[in-house]
Amino acid sequence: MKALIPLDHLSEDELLRRQRGARTADERDRWFAIRTLTQQPHTSRILLTQQLGRARSWLTRVIKLYNEQGPEAIEDRRKGRAGQPPILNAAQRAALDERLQSPPEDGGEWTARKVAAWMEGQTGRRVDPTTARLYLHRLGYSRQKGQPVYPQAASREGPQGQQKKSGRWVKSSHSRTRTNESDPGARTKRGAARKTSSAKAG
Known part of the structure; x- marks a missing residue:
């Protein structure tokens, strides 16, 4: 099965701007993944998910969401995520x-x-x-x-x-x-x- 590649919804400069302006770390990771695969489509999905500490299924969902619903679907609209205390001390x-x-x-x-x-x-x-x-x-x-x-x-x-x-x-x-x-x-x-x-x- 051919690996999913993000569609050209946004330019590289705009992807970087949105990554830097992300309101939560989760949103920032999504923009980072999309920007990386847009610039380097043949990047290893395994290494990318390891780098982010994410599962392969997470990456697939992010790309599908971006391709099907556009850039706005990547924004994290959940409140209170940033600054949330760790689960384990x-x-x-x-x-x-x-x-x-x-x-x-x-x-x-x-x-x-x-x-x-x-x-x-x-x-x-x-x-x-x-x-x-x-x-x-x-x-x-x-x-x-x-x-x-x-x-x-x-x-x-x-x-x-x-x-x-x-x-x-x-x-x-x-x-x-x-x-x-x-x-x-x-x-x-x-x-x-x-x-x-x-x-x-x-």
Whole structure:
């Protein structure tokens, strides 16, 4: 299937102006994605979504919305998004990082849905899997094949057990957790994400 490309609704200068004038971080990310794919249509969708800390489905929705309904559909009309407090505070993020070192309660492997359920239990707030994935990325975790999140399982299963399982969340040995981040659902620091993506590409 051919990747979606934003239509030429706006010039590059206008796209940049709208990105800079975005009222929320979510709107700014949408304009950034559209401007990037307008200037460089062959940009890797995987790298772009990793850079923004977003899901591929998010990018597809944004482009479809832009192509079908025009530039005005990209503007974030929701009130109160900017400045919204983070879902997890520093202590809770540290607790999540520690919790991920052991298997989940069902004995399986960690998924974004299970992490979201854990976050809901800690905060009493509704958390969707996409937001959980953003927190996983912020904590330095990425999806890799054949390696469990929790090191204890690796020693029990051995190499053969790891090869049979895939898609686990693995933490980079040289990643560092941010302690003063804002809500991943409301703001993503693209500079740090670019640095992480570049390191993976190298």
